[in-house]
Amino acid sequence: MEQEKRPLLFTSVFAPLPGSEIEDPFTATSVSSSSSSSSSTYDAVDLASFPRRKSGLLRTRTAPAMSVIRGVLPLGRGGGAGDAEQPGVSSSGSILKQAAALLLLYLSLGVLVYSTNPQGFSGVETHAAVDALYFCIVTLCTIGYGDIAPLTPAAKAFACVFVLVGFGLIDVLLSGAVNYVLDVQETAILAGARGASYIIDAEKGRMRIRMKVGLAVGVVLLCIGAGALALYLLEELDWMDAVYLSVMSVTTVGYGDRAFKTMLGRVFASLWLLVSTLAVARAFLYLAEARIDKRHRRIVKWILQRDVTVEDLLAADLNHNGFISKSEFVIYKLKEMGKITEKDILLICNQFNKLDPNNTGKITLPDLLSAPR
Numbered sequence: 222m223e224q225e226k227r228p229l230l231f232t233s234v235f236a237p238l239p240g241s242e243i244e245d246p247f248t249a250t251s252v253s254s255s256s257s258s259s260s261s262t263y264d265a266v267d268l269a270s271f272p273r274r275k276s277g278l279l280r281t282r283t284a285p286a287m288s289v290i291r292g293v294l295p296l297g298r299g300g301g302a303g304d305a306e307q308p309g310v311s312s313s314g315s316i317l318k319q320a321a322a323l324l325l326l327y328l329s330l331g332v333l334v335y336s337t338n339p340q341g342f343s344g345v346e347t348h349a350a351v352d353a354l355y356f357c358i359v360t361l362c363t364i365g366y367g368d369i370a371p372l373t374p375a376a377k378a379f380a381c382v383f384v385l386v387g388f389g390l391i392d393v394l395l396s397g398a399v400n401y402v403l404d405v406q407e408t409a410i411l412a413g414a415r416g417a418s419y420i421i422d423a424e425k426g427r428m429r430i431r432m433k434v435g436l437a438v439g440v441v442l443l444c445i446g447a448g449a450l451a452l453y454l455l456e457e458l459d460w461m462d463a464v465y466l467s468v469m470s471v472t473t474v475g476y477g478d479r480a481f482k483t484m485l486g487r488v489f490a491s492l493w494l495l496v497s498t499l500a501v502a503r504a505f506l507y508l509a510e511a512r513i514d515k516r517h518r519r520i521v522k523w524i525l526q527r528d529v530t531v532e533d534l535l536a537a538d539l540n541h542n543g544f545i546s547k548s549e550f551v552i553y554k555l556k557e558m559g560k561i562t563e564k565d566i567l568l569i570c571n572q573f574n575k576l577d578p579n580n581t582g583k584i585t586l587p588d589l590l591s592a593p594r
Contacts, residue, residue, distance in 0.1 A: 327387060331357035334379055341376035344369035347484035355487040361387040362498045364470060367477035434511045437504035444471050444497035451493065455486040470494060471501045517559075524557050 335342060335353035345368065346352060356369045360383060371380045448467030452458050458466065458479075466479040470490075481490045537545045537553035545553070555561045576584045576592050 327361070328354060328357050331360070331383060334383075338373075338376060341371060341373040342369055343372050345482050347482075347487060351484050351487050351491075354491050355481065357383075358491045358494050359475075360384055362473055362494050363388060364473050364475035364494065364498070365477070366475050366480035368480035368482070431511070433507045437507035440500050440504045441471070444493075444501055448493055448497065451486070451489045452481075455483055455489060456481060471497045473498055521558050524554065 332350065332353040335356055336349050339346070339349060339352075342356070344352070352369065359366055359369070360380070363384075371377045445464065445467045448470060449460070449463040452463035452466055453460060456463070462479060469475055469479070471494075481487045533553065534545055537549050539549050539552070540546075552561070552566065556563070556566075573584070574580075576588055578588065578591075
């Protein structure tokens with residue numbers, strides 16, 4: 222029977238080691254590499270006469286594994302991209318340390334100025350250090366009771382700078398620290414409530430909005446209740462005035478008709494106001510988020526349920542070839558939902574084009590290795 226040449230299954234680069242055996246996918250026999258290396262011919266086989274079955278070929282021992290390839294890739298190109306820290310995102314410890322350090326510096330400066338010039342401020346005096354700390358906290362939280370106020374030009378100039386610095390810098394860092402603490406609490410709740418569908422939204426992997434609203438309302442009531450109880454006991458106000466001053470304080474309204482006048486009351490206020498005003502502000506953000514999320518879910522539901530029109534086809538046909546692919550349809554729907562914009566798509570395309578210098582429409586391993594860092 223006349224024999225015909227067939228191409229080798231592997232090139233010399235990926236040739237198996239001497240003595241290894243590879244099962245021929247077209248025959249039931251095992252061919253030794255040492256015996257087959259001297260001949261590159263096989264008996265002619267009618268492939269159509271054999272049923273299709275799963276190939277028995279295994280990876281050759283000298284084929285490069287992806288783990289080896291990742292080891293030689295530069296960082297950020299597949300060889301440790303996960304190790305690079307995301308720009309603009311600080312670690313949790315860094316946020317808390319920065320907030321604590323700047324808060325301590327801010328309060329120390331305010332207490333120093335107030336203590337060295339007490340005659341420049343008006344108000345009921347209890348203890349110099351306590352009054353100074355109380356004044357700084359009330360200023361930082363932008364409440365403005367008016368019970369302690371600057372009198373002299375120098376004190377007023379200092380108060381202007383003090384308010385701007387506190388409102389523009391310190392408050393932002395403290396809000397970031399509070400957000401981090403609340404996010405940690407949410408993560409702990411999610412970890413402890415696995416399987417509770419009324420708490421966790423399994424599809425989105427986060428706490429349900431109504432649960433966040435419940436926690437937000439609970440935080441507001443807790444802060445108001447703690448403040449009202451302290452005002453009733455320490456400032457000897459009646460319950461109505463205690464609740465009134467507590468609400469005006471945590472919402473940073475501060476009409477000024479009521480304030481903390483005793484030393485113990487101001488010590489409590491220095492701690493309570495700093496925590497409660499920021500926590501209540503975040504709680505109201507949760508309420509706003511719930512309303513926005515509900516409206517967004519209605520819009521998404523309408524977009525996904527409505528029929529696709531000819532106008533949609535023309536708008537989604539980015540390649541202008543008379544039909545829309547799955548990727549074009551996904552991009553069009555995401556744009557309708559407001560999750561991405563045309564600018565976002567262009568930025569992503571520009572990044573892809575940089576990694577595809579030959580305009581092949583795909584990114585290969587040589588492209589990644591040759592791409593500029």
